[in-house]
Every structure is written in C-alpha cells, then in structure tokens.
Amino acid sequence: MNEEHIAKIADELNLLPQHVTATARLLQQGATMPFIARYRKEVTGSLDEVAITAIRDRMAQLEELEKRRKSILKSLEERELLTDDLKEKILAAQSLTTLEDIYLPFRLKRRTRATVAREKGLEPLAKILFKQQEGTDPLTEAAIYIDPEKGVETKEDALDGSRDIIAEWVNEDREAREKMRTLYAQKGILRVRVIPGKESEGAKFRDYFDWEEPVSKTPSHRVLAMRRGEKEGFLGLRVSPPEDEALALLEDLFVKGENAASFQVKEAVRDSFRRLLSFAMETEIRLETKERADREAIRIFADSLRELLLAPPLGQKNLLAIDPGIRTGCKLACLDRQGKLLHTDTIYPFKSEKEISEAKESLSRLCVKYEVEAIAVGNGTGGRETESFVKGLNLPGNVPVVIVNESGASVYSASEVARAEFPDLDVSFRGAVSIGRRLMDPLAELVKIDPKSIGVGQYQHDVNQQALKGSLDDMVMSCVNAVGVEVNTASEQLLGYVSGLGPQLGKNIITHRNEHGPLLSRDELKKVKRMGLKAFEQAAGFLRIRGGKNPLDASAVHPESYPIVEAMARDLACSVKDLLDDERLRQQIDLSVYVTEKVGIPTLTDIMHELAKQGRDPRKQFESPGFAEGIKRSVICGQA
Numbered sequence: 001m002n003e004e005h006i007a008k009i010a011d012e013l014n015l016l017p018q019h020v021t022a023t024a025r026l027l028q029q030g031a032t033m034p035f036i037a038r039y040r041k042e043v044t045g046s047l048d049e050v051a052i053t054a055i056r057d058r059m060a061q062l063e064e065l066e067k068r069r070k071s072i073l074k075s076l077e078e079r080e081l082l083t084d085d086l087k088e089k090i091l092a093a094q095s096l097t098t099l100e101d102i103y104l105p106f107r108l109k110r111r112t113r114a115t116v117a118r119e120k121g122l123e124p125l126a127k128i129l130f131k132q133q134e135g136t137d138p139l140t141e142a143a144i145y146i147d148p149e150k151g152v153e154t155k156e157d158a159l160d161g162s163r164d165i166i167a168e169w170v171n172e173d174r175e176a177r178e179k180m181r182t183l184y185a186q187k188g189i190l191r192v193r194v195i196p197g198k199e200s201e202g203a204k205f206r207d208y209f210d211w212e213e214p215v216s217k218t219p220s221h222r223v224l225a226m227r228r229g230e231k232e233g234f235l236g237l238r239v240s241p242p243e244d245e246a247l248a249l250l251e252d253l254f255v256k257g258e259n260a261a262s263f264q265v266k267e268a269v270r271d272s273f274r275r276l277l278s279f280a281m282e283t284e285i286r287l288e289t290k291e292r293a294d295r296e297a298i299r300i301f302a303d304s305l306r307e308l309l310l311a312p313p314l315g316q317k318n319l320l321a322i323d324p325g326i327r328t329g330c331k332l333a334c335l336d337r338q339g340k341l342l343h344t345d346t347i348y349p350f351k352s353e354k355e356i357s358e359a360k361e362s363l364s365r366l367c368v369k370y371e372v373e374a375i376a377v378g379n380g381t382g383g384r385e386t387e388s389f390v391k392g393l394n395l396p397g398n399v400p401v402v403i404v405n406e407s408g409a410s411v412y413s414a415s416e417v418a419r420a421e422f423p424d425l426d427v428s429f430r431g432a433v434s435i436g437r438r439l440m441d442p443l444a445e446l447v448k449i450d451p452k453s454i455g456v457g458q459y460q461h462d463v464n465q466q467a468l469k470g471s472l473d474d475m476v477m478s479c480v481n482a483v484g485v486e487v488n489t490a491s492e493q494l495l496g497y498v499s500g501l502g503p504q505l506g507k508n509i510i511t512h513r514n515e516h517g518p519l520l521s522r523d524e525l526k527k528v529k530r531m532g533l534k535a536f537e538q539a540a541g542f543l544r545i546r547g548g549k550n551p552l553d554a555s556a557v558h559p560e561s562y563p564i565v566e567a568m569a570r571d572l573a574c575s576v577k578d579l580l581d582d583e584r585l586r587q588q589i590d591l592s593v594y595v596t597e598k599v600g601i602p603t604l605t606d607i608m609h610e611l612a613k614q615g616r617d618p619r620k621q622f623e624s625p626g627f628a629e630g631i632k633r634s635v636i637c638g639q640a
Helices: 003-013 017-028 033-039 049-078 084-092 096-106 113-119 123-131 138-143 155-172 174-187 203-208 220-231 243-254 260-309 353-369 383-391 409-413 416-421 427-440 442-446 465-483 492-496 502-516 522-527 533-542 559-571 576-581 583-587 601-613
Strands: 189-194 210-214 235-240 319-323 330-335 341-347 374-378 401-404
Touching: 003 017, 003 049, 017 033, 017 049, 033 049, 033 465, 033 533, 049 084, 049 096, 084 096, 096 155, 096 174, 113 123, 113 155, 123 138, 123 155, 123 260, 138 155, 138 260, 155 174, 155 260, 174 243, 174 260, 189 203, 189 220, 203 210, 203 220, 220 235, 220 260, 235 260, 243 260, 260 442, 260 465, 319 353, 319 427, 330 353, 330 427, 341 353, 341 427, 374 383, 374 427, 383 401, 401 427, 409 416, 409 427, 416 427, 427 442, 442 465, 492 502, 502 522, 522 533, 533 559, 559 576, 559 601, 576 583, 583 601
Parallel strands: 319 374, 374 401
Antiparallel strands: 189 210, 189 235, 319 330, 330 341
16 A cells, blocks of 8 residues: 555545545455445544545546556666656656656657657757857858758758757647646637538537637536537537737747847747647647546536435335327336236327227226326326326325336336346336336336436536446445345345445345245345355445344344444343334443444444434435426426
8 A cells, every 4th residue: 555645645635644544445455435434434534435435536546647657667767768867757746747748758759840850960950049049140050960861951951950859849848838738727718610511410519600718617518518519520629728828938938038049949939839739738628628527527417316316215005107108108017016017008098089088997997906006107208298197087095196207217128137027028018117116216226227328417428438337336336325225125236236246246146035035134145155254244234134033134233233232232131122112222322331442433323323213214205296286388488
C-alpha cells in the first residue's frame, strides 16, 4: 500500500489517514462498499458509501499514474535519455497531464516538419536564433547552412526549417502548455456550425446550427448534444480562445527582444500556436469537457436509477397487470401474491362498442376469479386512456388502479432472463408480467434489466460506457443491499447483486434451494457450493431468512454480532426473541458494557436499531400515484 497515495487521498477528501488506510486495505482484501459501510464502521470512522467509492476511485487513478510513471522512466532509461533532473521532475509529477507534458519532448514521434529540419542539420541555426542576441543577422547565419544536397537551397529554406524546430520547442514547452491550458479553460469559446447542406437532414440539432458560448459555462447536456450532432455528421464543433490573447501569452514567454532574431522567433511562435499548440489544447479541452459532461450525466442517471429502484413496493398482492395498447389491444396478466403468472388475456377497450363491452366484462370477471387486490397499468402509449377505462368500471372492493413506469419492460420481454422464466409465453405478455411485478417490488424486478436500458438517463449511449456501467452497477448493488434480500424467494439476478455473491453464487443458491428446499438459517449458506468464508462474511448480513431457526436471521444484524445480542439477552434473563419483541427490555441495555477492541458504539447502535425494526423494509410506505381527476390533456408553454 502506497503511503504517499494514502496521505494524498486523506488530504484531498479531508479524511483521517488511518481511516483511508483501513478502507483501502479492506478494498484490497475484496470487501464490498456496502459491507464496509455497514459492518466496519469502527475501522473506517463510519465512512459512508460515497466516501468509500471516492477512496476506491482515487486509488485507481493514482495507481494508473504510477503505472504510467514507471513506463516513462523505463522508456527514457532504455533510450539513455534519463538524467537526474528529468527523473526528479517525473517523480514529482502529481497528475497524468503534468507527467505527459514533461515526457512530450522525449516521446517517440512520427516524422514532423521539425524532424525533417533536424535531418537537414538546421537545429544549430534554430538555437542561435532562439537566443535572440543583439547583432545576430538571421540571413548571415542562415547562409552557413545552405546545402542543396540536403534540400536547403536558399537562406529562406534554412530559416523556414529553423522556425519549424522552434515551433516544436514552443509546442512542447511545459510552462507554455500549462498557461495555454488555463487560457482555454477560462476563456475558450465553443463554436458550433451546421455542416453546409445538412440543414434539413440534421433538423433535430437546429438549436446548434449557429451557436457560441464559453466552454467554462456549457452544461453537460449541451456538450453531449453538440458532440452527438458532430458524430452524426451534422455539426462542426471547435474550441478556441481569443487568438490575440493566446499569441500575447506565448510571445511574453518566448520573444525576448525586438531584434531580427526575435522577429524569427515571433514568427515561429505564431506558427506553433496556429499549426500545433491550438490543436493540442483543443483536443485536451474537448476531452476534459466530455469527461466533465460524462460525470454529470452519469451522476444524474445514477440518482434517477436510485429513485426508481427504491420506489415504495406495494407488497404481496393478487395483481392484474395491463400493458396498454390502443391498436393492438391491452395485454393482461394475472399474478398471485408471489408474482406467479396465473392467466393472460387481451382486451380491446378502444375499438367497437362490442369489443369495449367484452373488455369490461373480461376485466370484471378476472378481478373476481383471481381475487384481484390491485391493478397495475403501464405508463406507455395508451396508459392514461387505459387507466381511465379501468377506473370507470366500478370494480368490486374498490380495487386501486396504479400507473407503473414501464421503461425497459420491452427490453426485459426479449431478454434471456424472460425467455428462461417464460419460454412459452408471447413477448407482449412478458411485458405485462414485468409491469405487475414492478408494482409489487420495483427493486426485485428491475434488477433483471440492464440498468442502461431502464430509461432514466439522457445520452446514455454517448457517455463513457465503462464509467456508466461501473456507476450504475455500484448503485444497483447499493440499493439491493440497503433493502436486503430474502434468500429463499429472491431471483438469481437479485442474489447476484448481494455483497460478496455475484452471478455464479446467486445461481448456486437457487440450485441449492431447488435441491434441498428452503434454507432455515444463515449458517446453512455455508453449504452452498463455492460459498467460502469470505463470501459468507460479505453476504450474510444482507440476506434475510424469515421464519428460520434464529430470529436474528431475518434482520440486518451480522452473524458475527450474534454473540453480542445473545449476551444482551442473557444479561436481561430473556431470550433473543423477547429482546426483539419487547422495547422495554431493549431500553434497559447499556451499550457501553458491550464495547470491545473490535466492536464500538457505531456497530452497537446499528444493532439496537435493527433489533427495534426487526428487518422491516427501509423503503417508504407505498402511496398510489395518479392523475388529477378531470385532466385530459397536457398544457405546454401556456397552450393546451
């Protein structure tokens, strides 16, 4: 473990070094963020998942920096270019950008104009001109380097080549790049123009046909929209600072006088900016704004996903789910309280009077036959009309009708998961089943779909896909473990997101259940194929076994803490179940009595909270949403 990295992260995140060290060590040992945040509070100083994620990601960045540093040092050493001064600068570099700036003059290059000029023997002339000494006559000096055999026919040829070399020096100068980078970030202007002849075809990007704004103020969604337009061939996008300021900045650095040699350097500086440095800086600022836009878009996507995943569940109810369809009919699926499919049908409530009458009759009959306790209606095309139709039936028992977000239901319907679950069921009915199950338990159903396909983000196909997947997977895992998973009823997909399990162990638990029946205790998890002690440690606290041998197995109390609860019960001369059921007994507990070297007040406080709630779902109570009565159409910008 790199102590410098630890100190740097602690300073950047304003954390104590010992807490960063402990977190980094747990991550290296394979611990997950939910496990560390929930069950290792004493060693991490009660860091939450956000802080743990920040430590993990920064560690990865610093490791990447170190890897690149070693690669550069090795390359320079092999080519015998590594001096003590250069090595010191490389070791002191604190970012990849700085590191690459230092290495740039020594990087193996393709043939450039400066390379050609050096081959012609013009570098000594470039050095003379670059000194800009009074009395230096560029033409007189250039005459010495005329060599027709090398392609230097005239004095001007010699001066042109020397300026090419100086231009490359300017482009590779570390201070120049740092100052230019700051100028682009602070005063760069993003300019977008429509590609001539693409006005009609690219009409969806018309807002950006003639657009300019400071790059520092461009919001993430506009950056991604412009880049998409550019990628699709409708827009041209450039970033540049005020040219006069850029040239003045460079001239202040490199032009040392007003003599003839300085004039040559000035010409080289201008050429360097227009031909080399401006393009390099534009590439950097475009990459930086893209990365910034990606981070913001991914953050919004992840936050929206969390809201959807942690939406309040209706719970176990007999359901009738409807996937709306005006032209092709509404697909119905009747589900029992465990989400098992009992019946499917299709109704046509928007066609002829006869079909409308038959639809009313079918719905009423199914509600009675399957003792329907709630009706789920997808919010896709025809959803509002279907909801109104169902609410107008005066169904028995005042059955609630709930609009359900169906984003991604079609993706699930055609997925391998759906085919394995319902091999003989038509794709359209699989969507209805998914809608119904989402109402029962959004989290349990949505984990079956690739998070990117749930449809709660913008430009998800334009952002860095690896970063997006990592962030969304982190969010799904966080949500799943925050709620907890009933091990005897959970799907393979849900189990796969439990801390320490993954897809294979999730599948093994299903196999074990099918072969041996339901698990009766958390300890039986150790009998699952390939369930090692490490995986058990990571997963056990997030898996629930309701009605098992030990009442604590239905809670978030980790098995490693069972002896503590048992000691509390013994000290009060009662059973663990009494402790769970009787608040008066719990109020008599003095937590300080149970503090040890490994277990402190944070863990003991969590245990007490868990004993009080006895494994209750942490999500909010379900409240049925709906449209205000009488609303039939949308109002946008003051127009109905």
